Amino acid sequence: MAERVIIHVDMDAFYAAIEQRDRPELRGRPVIVGGTPEGRGVVSTASYEAREFGVHSAMPAAQAVRLCPQGVFLPVDFRKYRAASERMMAILARRASRIEQMSVDEAFLDVSEKVSGFPETEKIAKAIKREIREELKLTASVGVGPNKFLAKLASDQGKPDGLVVILPEEAEGFLAPLPVSRLWGVGPKTAKRLQEAGLKTIADVAAAPIEELRRLLGAWGQVAYELSRGKDDRSVEPAGEAKSVSAEETFPSDLHHVGNMRRVLAELSAGVARRLRSQGARARTIGIKVRFGDFRTITRQTTLSGPADRAEALRRTACELLDGVDRGDQGIRLLGVRASGLEHGLGQLSLFDERAQRRGQLEKTLAYIRRRFGPEAVRWAREASRQRR
Numbered sequence: 001m002a003e004r005v006i007i008h009v010d011m012d013a014f015y016a017a018i019e020q021r022d023r024p025e026l027r028g029r030p031v032i033v034g035g036t037p038e039g040r041g042v043v044s045t046a047s048y049e050a051r052e053f054g055v056h057s058a059m060p061a062a063q064a065v066r067l068c069p070q071g072v073f074l075p076v077d078f079r080k081y082r083a084a085s086e087r088m089m090a091i092l093a094r095r096a097s098r099i100e101q102m103s104v105d106e107a108f109l110d111v112s113e114k115v116s117g118f119p120e121t122e123k124i125a126k127a128i129k130r131e132i133r134e135e136l137k138l139t140a141s142v143g144v145g146p147n148k149f150l151a152k153l154a155s156d157q158g159k160p161d162g163l164v165v166i167l168p169e170e171a172e173g174f175l176a177p178l179p180v181s182r183l184w185g186v187g188p189k190t191a192k193r194l195q196e197a198g199l200k201t202i203a204d205v206a207a208a209p210i211e212e213l214r215r216l217l218g219a220w221g222q223v224a225y226e227l228s229r230g231k232d233d234r235s236v237e238p239a240g241e242a243k244s245v246s247a248e249e250t251f252p253s254d255l256h257h258v259g260n261m262r263r264v265l266a267e268l269s270a271g272v273a274r275r276l277r278s279q280g281a282r283a284r285t286i287g288i289k290v291r292f293g294d295f296r297t298i299t300r301q302t303t304l305s306g307p308a309d310r311a312e313a314l315r316r317t318a319c320e321l322l323d324g325v326d327r328g329d330q331g332i333r334l335l336g337v338r339a340s341g342l343e344h345g346l347g348q349l350s351l352f353d354e355r356a357q358r359r360g361q362l363e364k365t366l367a368y369i370r371r372r373f374g375p376e377a378v379r380w381a382r383e384a385s386r387q388r389r
């Protein structure tokens with residue numbers, strides 16, 4: 001396999017940094033996004049000032065309040081963060097053709113075919129940092145390495161506002177002193193199992209016989225063995241593009257008036273159009289779904305003269321389709337709008353709901369594990385992933 005060069009970009013305290021950017025009075029103060037000052041909810045992001053108090057993401061807000069009573073608690077403003085995310089991903093798209101978005105503020109770039117080696121990649125990494133700083137007024141940490149595992153470790157190492165390059169020949173030396181918990185897929189429970197067996201650092205894992213790792217970790221032992229030597233052949237996989245976008249609504253009591261049905265179709269169309277645009281997609285085909293009071297369900301669809309991504313075009317088409325449905329005197333229990341035949345704009349990245357994206361990421365990882373190590377390893381990995389959450 002030819003030498004690969006991978007870049008990992010990860011924004012620093014993303015949500016909190018956006019709030020501090022937009023509200024200068026919050027700069028230098030412990031900002032905690034997600035959760036309320038009364039201690040309800042969960043911390044989504046803590047600014048670096050708040051982290052000094054031990055506050056971190058996924059922590060119950062009640063605990064964050066106890067650790068940092070002077071913290072500024074802010075609600076999550078997804079629209080704002082999503083807009084920043086889209087601009088960040090657009091910057092990355094200028095620099096690499098193969099991009100795998102891992103979450104709202106994190107992505108891998110495979111630049112192997114664009115660069116002649118690591119020095120040139122470092123220049124790209126610097127340019128990405130500069131563009132993010134200038135265009136978004138935010139900082140990112142960037143890691144460069146011969147694979148995803150090392151690139152991500154590199155960006156972590158430099159946080160915040162870092163740039164760390166791990167050359168292939170430096171990999172083992174870089175990994176050696178790190179705790180086993182830094183291995184991909186090793187959660188707290190597994191880390192403990194390794195530590196109890198006397199394997200505390202990655203160097204210990206690298207020196208352990210493969211049979212012992214298999215005994216401790218099952219099929220995952222093989223992965224740990226390779227990772228500890230800096231080997232990771234996972235490829236950077238751009239997200240699959242959605243084939244359709246749809247929304248539907250079931251009503252508490254059946255609808256009888258066409259005006260109400262039209263109003264619902266308008267709302268559903270607006271939601272579908274918004275999601276189309278966030279994915280940089282336009283639809284050639286619009287469909288509706290109608291479920292009657294007796295649960296009989298029909299669908300109708302039509303192809304537009306040109307692709308659309310605007311609520312008004314979707315709404316008009318959906319209402320025309322509804323007009324063509326013989327409703328008799330039946331009430332309607334559910335209405336849906338579906339956009340398909342999608343055309344994706346060039347260089348546009350799909351940006352799904354963050355949760356869905358995480359879930360997709362986990363499924364992708366599990367599929368990889370199943371391919372390489374069989375179903376037993378999948379069970380193991382699911383357990384490891386649960387421990388992490």
Ligand SMILES: [Mg+2]
Binds near residue numbers: 013
């Ligand atoms: Mg981040």
